Amino acid sequence: MKKGITIGMDLGDKKHQVCILDETGKIMVEEAVIGNRTAMTSFFKRYRGAVVAMETGTHSRWVSQIAEAEGLKVLVGNARQLRMIWQSRRKSDPRDAVMLARIARMDPELLYPIHHRGQQVQMDLEIIRARDLLVRERTRMVNHVRSVVKSLGERLAPSSADSFGRKAQIPEALNESLPPILDLILELTKKIRGYDLLIRKAALNKYPETERLRQVVGVGPLTALAYVLTLEEPERFAKSRMVGAYLGLAPRLDQSGQTDKQLRITKHGDGYLRRLLVGSAHYILGPFGPDCDLRTHGQKLMQRGGKNAKKRAVVAVARKLAVLLHALWRNGEKYEPKRQQPLAA
Numbered sequence: 089m090k091k092g093i094t095i096g097m098d099l100g101d102k103k104h105q106v107c108i109l110d111e112t113g114k115i116m117v118e119e120a121v122i123g124n125r126t127a128m129t130s131f132f133k134r135y136r137g138a139v140v141a142m143e144t145g146t147h148s149r150w151v152s153q154i155a156e157a158e159g160l161k162v163l164v165g166n167a168r169q170l171r172m173i174w175q176s177r178r179k180s181d182p183r184d185a186v187m188l189a190r191i192a193r194m195d196p197e198l199l200y201p202i203h204h205r206g207q208q209v210q211m212d213l214e215i216i217r218a219r220d221l222l223v224r225e226r227t228r229m230v231n232h233v234r235s236v237v238k239s240l241g242e243r244l245a246p247s248s249a250d251s252f253g254r255k256a257q258i259p260e261a262l263n264e265s266l267p268p269i270l271d272l273i274l275e276l277t278k279k280i281r282g283y284d285l286l287i288r289k290a291a292l293n294k295y296p297e298t299e300r301l302r303q304v305v306g307v308g309p310l311t312a313l314a315y316v317l318t319l320e321e322p323e324r325f326a327k328s329r330m331v332g333a334y335l336g337l338a339p340r341l342d343q344s345g346q347t348d349k350q351l352r353i354t355k356h357g358d359g360y361l362r363r364l365l366v367g368s369a370h371y372i373l374g375p376f377g378p379d380c381d382l383r384t385h386g387q388k389l390m391q392r393g394g395k396n397a398k399k400r401a402v403v404a405v406a407r408k409l410a411v412l413l414h415a416l417w418r419n420g421e422k423y424e425p426k427r428q429q430p431l432a433a
Contacts, residue, residue: 093138095160096189098181099123099147107185108135109193118182123147125154132158141192141199143167143184149204163192165199168356205320212290213317216310219283220360223249226276229269236262250277287313300416303423304409305378306371311364315413318361322418331414335362337407353403362406369405373398380425382408 092111097104100123108117121131128151132140136159142148144167152162165188173179173187191198205213230252237244240259247255253274258266291298291313298312325331332338335358340351355362371377373386382405389401416423 090135090138093135094189094193095135095138095140096185096187096192097140097142097151098184098188099142099145099151100181101146104128104147104151105181105185106131107182107189108138109189113190113193115186118185120181125150128154129158132160135160139163139192139196141165141188141196143170143173143188144202149210152204153207163196163199163201164204165191166202169200203324205317209317209320212294213314215283215286215290216314216317217360219280219287219310222276222280222283226273226280229273229276233258233266233269233273236266250281253277284310297417300420300423301413303416304368304382304412305380305425306368307409307413311361311368312413314361314364315410316417318358319414319417322414325414328411328414328418331410332407335365335410337362337365337403337410365406365410366402368409369402372405372409373402378425381428382412384428 093116094109096107096109098106102123103120104123105120106117107115110116121127132155139161140155141163142151143165148164152164155162170191172191173184176183176187188199204210226249230249233252233256234244237259240261242259244256253270256270258270288309291309295313295316298309298316301307301312301315302309319325319331319334325334333354334356336354336356338354340354342351369382369386372380372382373390377383385408386401386405389404390397412423415421
């Protein structure tokens with residue numbers, strides 16, 4: 089057992105730079121370890137009981153899993169918060185490893201440690217991300233076709249992305265260039281529908297708690313499943329209000345003396361889930377949105393007027409929606425769309 093030993097590990101693509109400190113903070117070893125499972129397992133076996141610190145990145149998940157399996161205490165620092173490392177004027181892998189080791193030895197909270205999701209949850213989340221990739225590529229293709237047709241002085245009839253490949257009427261002058269793209273759009277649509285089926289099955293069979301979230305009109309299987317998989321456990325947050333800040337929907341703070349600036353949201357956390365919540369907020373505030381507390385709150389903000397009033401209202405509704413979904417998930421209560429209206433009256 090190597091209790092009292094602190095290891096800083098700067099993860100690279102092929103090799104990982106390591107700095108090992110003894111109980112007094114003196115550097116014992118500085119070396120590079122080959123970045124594969126065999127070498128990592130062999131390395132961590134020599135330092136069971138030690139503390140190892142690393143930054144979030146492509147390799148942090150599997151490296152941290154091996155370290156935990158070999159009996160080390162793992163600290164995975166939030167790379168966005170470690171300005172003293174990535175803004176250093178003398179940045180290098182050995183220096184980064186030394187800095188990680190010293191921070192972990194002095195005060196681990198300065199690393200802003202994060203928690204990696206479980207492997208099964210991560211695999212299910214990859215289904216959602218793969219679908220998002222196909223949707224974005226299809227959107228690019230649809231926009232390209234519309235742009236090319238518009239350059240000839242014509243316009244394609246409005247249609248949804250799902251039916252665009254079938255309904256688009258291409259001018260004869262473009263019969264050689266655009267039909268292959270339309271075929272790809274049709275193929276992508278089929279693949280996206282296949283992912284939609286997988287998402288519904290996963291939500292129904294593996295994550296039945298998503299049904300509680302879908303009580304809110306505007307939250308479908310995709311948003312509900314992405315929410316559950318991203319947060320993983322409702323107990324991670326002591327209060328539901330913390331979820332808004334976790335997903336980057338809370339405004340930034342810049343307070344000094346009598347100055348308190350009004351800033352934009354932080355946009356920290358999972359950007360894809362944030363987009364889904366904003367999309368749900370658009371639906372709630374749109375022409376087909378239901379009469380509920382969320383809609384009433386957003387409409388009040390829009391009535392104040394001012395620049396970007398609607399955008400601010402949408403973000404505010406998305407933030408309240410994130411808090412509401414966490415409360416429904418944690419408490420298992422039945423959703424009451426107009427819970428606040430009788431109190432206001």
